[in-house]
Structure formats: structure tokens, C-alpha cells
Amino acid sequence: MTKFTKSFTQQEPIPEAGIERAVEVMRSGRLHRYNALGDELTETVLLEQEFAAYNGSRFCLACASGGYALHIAMRSIGVNSGDKVLCNAFTLAPVPGAIHNAGAIPVLVETTDDFTIDLVDLEAKAAADDVHYLMLSHMRGHLVDMDRLMEICDRHGVSVIEDCAHTMGATWNGRRSGTFGKVGCFSTQTYKHINSGEGGLLITDDEEVMARAIMHSGSYMLYDRHTVGPAPEVFAKIRFETPNYSGRMDNLRAAILRPQLSDLDRQCDRWNELYCALEKGLRAIEGVRVPLRPEAEYFVGSSLQFSLPELSAEAFARFIRRCEEQGVQIKWFGDADPKGYTSRFDSWRYLGDAPALPATEKVLSTMCDIRLPLTFNVEDCVVIATVISEVLSETAHINPAG
Numbered sequence: 101m102t103k104f105t106k107s108f109t110q111q112e113p114i115p116e117a118g119i120e121r122a123v124e125v126m127r128s129g130r131l132h133r134y135n136a137l138g139d140e141l142t143e144t145v146l147l148e149q150e151f152a153a154y155n156g157s158r159f160c161l162a163c164a165s166g167g168y169a170l171h172i173a174m175r176s177i178g179v180n181s182g183d184k185v186l187c188n189a190f191t192l193a194p195v196p197g198a199i200h201n202a203g204a205i206p207v208l209v210e211t212t213d214d215f216t217i218d219l220v221d222l223e224a225k226a227a228a229d230d231v232h233y234l235m236l237s238h239m240r241g242h243l244v245d246m247d248r249l250m251e252i253c254d255r256h257g258v259s260v261i262e263d264c265a266h267t268m269g270a271t272w273n274g275r276r277s278g279t280f281g282k283v284g285c286f287s288t289q290t291y292k293h294i295n296s297g298e299g300g301l302l303i304t305d306d307e308e309v310m311a312r313a314i315m316h317s318g319s320y321m322l323y324d325r326h327t328v329g330p331a332p333e334v335f336a337k338i339r340f341e342t343p344n345y346s347g348r349m350d351n352l353r354a355a356i357l358r359p360q361l362s363d364l365d366r367q368c369d370r371w372n373e374l375y376c377a378l379e380k381g382l383r384a385i386e387g388v389r390v391p392l393r394p395e396a397e398y399f400v401g402s403s404l405q406f407s408l409p410e411l412s413a414e415a416f417a418r419f420i421r422r423c424e425e426q427g428v429q430i431k432w433f434g435d436a437d438p439k440g441y442t443s444r445f446d447s448w449r450y451l452g453d454a455p456a457l458p459a460t461e462k463v464l465s466t467m468c469d470i471r472l473p474l475t476f477n478v479e480d481c482v483v484i485a486t487v488i489s490e491v492l493s494e495t496a497h498i499n500p501a502g
């Protein structure tokens with residue numbers, strides 16, 4: 101039996117340029133984003149300028165985490181306590197958590213066989229009179245038809261926040277994810293596309309939304325230090341009525357991120373090379389379904405999802421366990437018991453009784469999720485596909501009906 105030996109959670113080291121700059125920041129002692137000498141532009145400000153330019157957005161705010169960015173994005177567009185916020189049922193725990201943190205109520209939307217939000221269910225739920233917001237997760241990098249989604253949301257007066265934790269660098273019809281909705285939120289946590297341990301970035305073109313986000317993030321009255329923020333007059337309107345939810349980024353993290361951002365497009369191509377190699381191997385295996393990616397989507401293949409629609413739950417649990425024994429870590433959202441980073445909508449019990457979401461449940465019951473860190477190479481992807489193929493043929497013997 102083939103065995104794979106590399107770690108699925110090992111990222112690449114921080115680029116030397118980032119390490120050197122981080123050491124300089126530490127030597128300077130000026131780690132706080134507003135601790136500048138004269139009109140010096142701190143690393144945090146430079147990161148914001150560069151990330152806004154990368155996305156072609158007017159404004160950018162760096163903050164403490166991706167989940168934090170989602171929270172203040174909602175507060176900044178006017179989500180109030182008790183408001184309903186639509187969101188994908190297929191997402192990760194920080195998303196419903198951020199909605200709950202804003203005092204709002206998540207309304208979960210069904211999932212398609214291609215792992216995107218179901219636009220038919222979205223339209224039905226967006227039509228309700230008391231629904232005005234959508235928190236859209238581009239979950240695991242799958243972009244839904246953004247033209248159709250925006251048309252539906254515009255028609256029903258629904259404001260969109262994009263959770264781009266898995267789509268930094270991705271585009272739909274040439275337009276960057278995060279620039280379709282009112283606000284785009286990104287994470288720089290270790291397992292995302294640029295790595296500062298923890299961190300978040302928020303972009304928008306709306307000056308009042310950005311002014312509120314900056315105040316919420318903990319700017320005190322130093323908001324004029326934000327070079328990619330709105331003019332002081334905009335803050336004058338909101339500065340006494342916007343609470344400080346302290347969650348800034350610091351210069352150390354920003355210093356680590358800047359060289360990674362310069363290299364992001366090249367890294368995305370490397371991820372896609374791995375994705376293509378693994379996809380090719382999986383497509384050759386009978387019983388494996390890999391979603392077709394639309395022409396309009398430029399995705400970042402930092403992870404790959406496929407389904408095994410014919411396996412029973414019992415055979416599935418065995419398949420996952422056997423792959424693990426052969427060194428291939430597959431995450432299974434269909435598991436009755438949530439494990440590691442993976443949990444399903446019915447384990448967010450603080451939301452009350454889990455809604456009926458039969459399509460999502462069916463999709464997740466046979467979906468496999470594999471991380472592809474850049475410490476892998478194309479040959480590794482061939483080995484992973486071989487392990488999956490060998491384990492599946494084992495499983496076929498004990499599950500002949502499947």
C-alpha cells in the first residue's frame with residue numbers, strides 16, 4: 101500500500117524580507133500601528149495601501165482577525181441586534197459566530213452539488229420582508245455566479261458582505277472577490293493565503309462604512325492616520341456614536357505580510373498547479389466526483405473538495421480512517437461528531453434548533469476536503485491520488501453494493 105508522509109498543516113516559512121523587516125520593527129520598539137515617528141508611514145499603513153491597490157478598492161483596514169473583520173463589517177453596514185443575516189449553511193464556525201457576535205440571527209442557505217450557495221434558496225429567503233443582509237462565504241474557494249447573486253441581492257435590497265477567507269487572489273469574470281459586495285473581509289491566519297499567525301483585512305469603497313470600521317477597530321481619535329480611509333469630515337459625522345471594539349493589527353504582523361502580498365499571484369499559480377495535479381489523479385478514479393469549475397472563475401486551489409456519492413456512511417467512515425492510516429488527511433463534514441476545524445451547521449446549537457437543510461446535509465454527507473499547502477509538490481499530489489484510489493478499491497470489496 102502506498103503511504104504519504106508529509107504534513108497537511110505545514111506552511112512555508114515567512115519570506116526572509118518579512119523576517120528582516122519584522123526584526124527592524126522589534127528593534128524600533130514601535131509595534132503599535134499608531135506609534136509613528138513624525139509622518140512616518142507604519143508597516144500597517146503600508147500594508148493597507150498595498151492591499152487596497154491589489155484589489156482596486158478605495159479603502160482598506162487591517163485588523164486582528166478574519167472573524168473580527170466580519171463582525172465589524174456587519175456593525176459598519178448597520179446590522180443591528182435581532183436583525184436576520186443570510187449566510188451559507190456550508191461554512192466554518194467563525195461565520196455564524198461573527199453574526200452572533202453582532203447580536204444578529206443567521207439564516208442558513210442551502211448548498212449546491214458544486215459546494216456553492218444555492219441561488220434558488222437564496223432568492224426565496226432574500227424575498228422575506230425582514231431580511232436585508234447576506235454574509236456570503238466563498239467557502240473553500242468556490243465562487244458562485246457572482247453576477248446572478250448580485251442581481252438577486254440588488255433586486256431584494258439585500259446588502260452583501262463577502263467572506264473571502266479562501267479567495268484572496270481569486271476573481272470572477274476578471275473582478276476580484278471581495279469587490280462585489282459592500283464589504284470584503286479576508287483572513288491572514290496561518291492556514292489562509294498569506295500568513296501572519298492571526299490577522300484580518302477589510303475592504304470597501306463606501307466612505308461611511310469605512311469610517312465606522314476604522315472607529316470600531318480601535319482608532320481612538322487617530323483616524324486621520326489612515327491614508328486609505330475617508331476624509332476627516334466623514335468621521336465627524338460618526339465618531340461619537342461608534343463604539344471602540346479594540347481589534348487592531350500591529351506593525352509586526354503587517355511587516356510579515358507585505359512581502360507575501362507582493363508574491364501572492366505567483367503563490368496562487370503554484371496552488372493551482374497542485375490542484376490541477378490532484379484533480380487529474382482523482383478524475384481518473386471511478387466513483388469520485390470533482391466539481392467542474394466555471395470558465396468565469398479564477399480560483400485559488402489551496403484546498404480541494406470532491407465527493408464519493410455512492411459510499412454509505414459506514415463505508416465513508418472507514419474510507420476516511422484508512423486514508424488517515426496511509427498518511428492522507430481528509431476532512432469529512434458528514435461526520436456525526438465535529439472534529440478539528442470542521443463542524444457542520446447542526447453543531448452550532450446556540451442558534452437554536454437546526455433548520456431543515458436537506459440539500460446541504462446530502463452534499464456534506466459525501467464531501468471530502470483536502471488541504472494543499474505549498475510545501476507539497478506535484479509528485480505529492482500524484483501520491484495522494486494513488487492512496488485515495490487504493491483505499492477506495494479496498495472499500496469496494498466490503499461495500500460491493502456501492
Ligand SMILES: *Cc1c(COP(=O)(O)O)cnc(C)c1O
Nearest residue numbers: 165166167168192194265287289
Ligand atoms: C478562517 C476563516 C474565517 C475567520 O478567519 P480568522 O482569521 O481565523 O478569524 C472566516 N471564514 C472562513 C470561511 C474561514 O475559513
